[in-house]
Amino acid sequence: MKDIESKEIAPEVTRRDFIKTAGAGLFAAPYIASGWAQTPPSDMVRHAVIGTGGMGRNHTKNFGNMKGCSLVAICDVDPAQLGKAFKDVPNADKIQKFSDFRELLKDKSIDSVSIAAPDHWHTPMALWAMMAGKHVYVEKPCAHNIKEVNLLVKASKSFNKCVQHGTQRRSNGAHIEGMKQLRNGIIGKVHTIKAIDHQYRESIGKAVAEAPPAGVDYDMWLGAAPKVPFTKNRWHYNWRWFWDYGNGDAANDGVHQIDVAVWALGDRYPKRVISSGAQYFYKDDHETPDTQTTIFEYDDTQIIWEMRLWTDYTLEGHDNGNVAYGTEGKMEFDRAGVIVTKGKEQIKIEAPEAVEAIMPNFITAVRENNPAKLNSPIEKGAIATNMALLANITTRLGAPSLQYDPVKEEIKCPGMDKQANAMLSRTYRKGYELPWKG
Ligand SMILES: NC(=O)c1ccc[n+]([C@@H]2O[C@H](COP(=O)([O-])OP(=O)(O)OC[C@H]3O[C@@H](n4cnc5c(N)ncnc54)[C@H](O)[C@@H]3O)[C@@H](O)[C@H]2O)c1
Incomplete structure (x- = not known):
């Protein structure tokens, strides 16, 4: 759980508006x-x-x-x-x-x-x-x-x-201010943004089938996923590395890094996704890649997401961060803060005012029954999540590239349209179908 930001303790909530929700x-x-x-x-x-x-x-x-x-x-x-x-x-x-x-x-x-x-x-x-x-x-x-x-x-x-x-x-003040200054042109025109996922995640070994721990409702844990025997790897935390429950580190820490990159670009989908990944390092129960590189291509820029789960050194000083490269400088984002480099000059970007952390921000929005108050509304998180999932579809198909139409909700993947579109959803186990179809 490397990526939980430490200071999410709620600041004092001052608004006392009546909750307008039904209950x-x-x-x-x-x-x-x-x-x-x-x-x-x-x-x-x-x-x-x-x-x-x-x-x-x-x-x-x-x-x-x-x-x-x-x-x-x-x-x-x-x-x-x-x-x-x-x-x-x-x-x-x-x-x-x-x-x-x-x-x-x-x-x-x-x-x-x-x-x-x-x-x-x-x-x-x-x-x-x-x-x-x-x-x-x-x-x-x-x-x-x-x-x-x-x-x-x-x-x-x-x-x-x-x-x-x-x-x-x-909800990070320095990030919010950095994005403002990026749009105001502090580093010129941005033509590449790196999303960096460079960290050591140890092997999970091989686990044998056994009975689930006493008192656990394992059927409910599996939910829509196929009914398979319990193992200690297909369980707490490590489920991430199995396609039935998670989507590897692309949808794990990758979503954070891709989210910062699309935020910098004004929250828009790429026109093309190119991705390659494999397991070069793990020799264990992992199903998802330990190495993956994805290019999200736009008309005016690229996001390059680089994932390596077998390093304890960083990439350009970041294990879990972003670098936006502009024509006049670069801007680096990570948990430690936001730094701009222009020639020999380095500028630390500071938040001009305190920003509500993500959890109290949610409670403020709920109290006011106002989705517009949310710092991370679902429609923005949806773009980063979909991009991580598109990276995995491209990688798993071994396709040269694909294009996703967010309006039609369709993938174009030359020679592999059918397989690619089949991966937009999953088979739901009986009794665990989605309760709402839109
Ligand atoms: N925002 C962040 O920085 C951040 C950090 C870590 C994890 N996460 C996310 O949080 C989620 C949980 O991750 P985790 O590491 O805590 O996993 P975890 O395996 O430690 O915890 C998941 C819990 O859910 C329970 N559970 C499973 N099915 C359930 C069901 N049907 N009903 C009720 N409980 C059920 C499990 O028994 C388990 O206790 C993941 O989606 C992960 O991506 C986010």
Whole structure:
């Protein structure tokens, strides 16, 4: 979990607007009765977290300690994960626990949910949640395939819900200021942006089939994915490296880096995707590449995403960052900040004012029932997620290149149109079909 930005603790929430969501008026009584909430309940957003693994516990900690927000329920199919989630959360004994998220969603007093389950669950859960009237914070990548990404964007509009995508760099003040200055021409015209994913991820070895841990609802963990025997690798955290649940590091850290690059270009799709990747390093259960290079081609520029998971040195000083190359200088973005280099001069870009971190920003938008307030709205996260997924489709097909039409939602891939378009979606296991078709 290299990429969780450390300072996402909620700043004080000052707005006290009444929540306009359908269920908001229903929750006052139990909270006045329990005396739990110190702020009047009508000012409180009642939030739940689904999936309490590594990132889910970042959510429980942040939302659980945030002013103006009450963490009221958590859900996980693994009771051991639920148990760990109470650390660092006040009033833990008051938080409801669920193993089936559909039961949690029946609680009309819950205003919003975080989805921090594995990627193959993101869109199904988000759709269920919006159908139940909840606002959604969905972890990146927002979906497991392109059809799901696009459905999610449509659903957010159709249900008029706040849907925040977990790409937190859009809430980083130096990044926001850097983007402004980039557009004002501080480095001239930008004709290449690198998206750098250069980090060591150790081998996961080979795991044998065994019974799932006691008390775990493994069928529910698998969801839409094929029913296969449990192994310790197809499980917490390492599911990322299996196509049935994740999409490798392209859809993992790659989405952060691609998101910063498309943000710099004004959030637009490329006209062509060229990508190559393979496993040169791992000799284990990994299905996804350890090495991948993708060029996203535009009329006026290129994004070059470079992934190497077997290095402990950096690329141009970055393990997880971006470099925008302009005609008059370059701008580097990473977790440490934003730096411009022009000739021998280096300028550190500073945020002129404090910016709400991604989680409190979500709660502000929910309180105001205003998706326009979101720093990482789903329609922007959708572009980066789709681009990561297109990189994988090109790589897996071994195609020279492909073109994606975001309006028609179609791929053109000479000689391989049919195979490429078949990869826009997946087969859903019976009982786990998508609940909303748009
Ligand atoms: N924004 C970031 O920087 C960042 C960082 C890390 C992870 N993430 C994202 O967070 C998500 C979770 O990643 P993780 O590393 O915490 O994974 P994880 O495997 O540690 O946790 C996932 C949890 O979801 C639970 N789960 C699975 N199916 C479920 C279901 N049907 N109902 C309820 N719970 C279910 C699992 O039991 C597990 O506890 C991923 O999508 C990942 O990409 C984002």
